[in-house]
Amino acid sequence: MLERIRIVLVQTYHPGNIGASARAMKTMGLGDLVLVAPRQFPDPEATRLAAGAVDLIEGCRVVDSLGEAVTDCVQVIGASARLRSLPLPCYHAPDAMIEAAWQRLPDGPVAVVFGRERSGLTNDEIGHCTHQLNIPANPDYGVLNLSQAVQIVAYEAFRRATRTAVAETPASRDTIYPTLDQLEHFHTHLHRALDSAGFLTQPHAKTEAHLRALFARAEPSRKELSILRGVLNALERRD
Known part of the structure; x- marks a missing residue:
């Protein structure tokens, strides 16, 4: 490792x-x-x-x-x-x-x-x-x-x-974490959805910085990130 x-x-x-x-x-x-x-x-x-x-x-x-x-x-x-x-x-x-x-x-x-x-x-x-x-x-x-x-x-x-001399147990499928590149794609998608919805109306409010900190604390797995992107896709299709 x-x-x-x-x-x-x-x-x-x-x-x-x-x-x-x-x-x-x-x-x-x-x-x-x-x-x-x-x-x-x-x-x-x-x-x-x-x-x-x-x-x-x-x-x-x-x-x-x-x-x-x-x-x-x-x-x-x-x-x-x-x-x-x-x-x-x-x-x-x-x-x-x-x-x-x-x-x-x-x-x-x-x-x-x-x-x-x-x-x-x-x-x-x-x-x-x-x-x-x-x-x-x-x-x-x-x-x-x-x-x-x-x-x-x-x-x-x-x-x-x-x-520990013994081999580590591989992480289960649900606990595989995304790469930084995958996280950046998610934040780009989130920005696009929020901007399209008219949510980002106060550029000095640091809303996106707060959201980044929120998701950093949440530590979503790859599966959870995929679900979040699916939610954003569904919301975008409603517009």
Whole structure:
């Protein structure tokens, strides 16, 4: 299951942090690294700090946007030190996050997203996530280096992978979760239906942002999402 856990680094400023994060991943058996618009990569400093994980650096995927990095994922967890005005479901401990993610891995990749060293993830980027992760730390100085945060998540994933020797029971048909791409198609369909019905009349009300947060908390399965889209189709046909 470890091969289905994806680490995504967004606009990393210091190339050395990319190398150190790759080393942290490989130490714990993770190998899926995606970089979103890094400031400077490839770079000798990234290679130097990767040490024995140069293969991860050389084999990582570099994309232009977070959406590109996570479109095939069934869960996208944004590591964030601060909560937004429309908070997504939040894990307040990395072990609890990994335990929940483990139940989804049979359905597809799970991404853990880390933002910029100084400013983290933007609100728009959090909008691509289904959940948030807050790593508890000293309230007087809770600043984790990027690679340290990656190391904590990677360690919890490795610990979960080695805890049980027996094979996991596959998820039942009704509990298969949609990919982010499928969720985006649903939200596009919902927007079209609401706009056609004249419901979206106040552009500053953040109605759609509230609805996104609602469905993120509900965590619909693929079957439930299909039912919701069937409801929207039926309503559209009545117009």
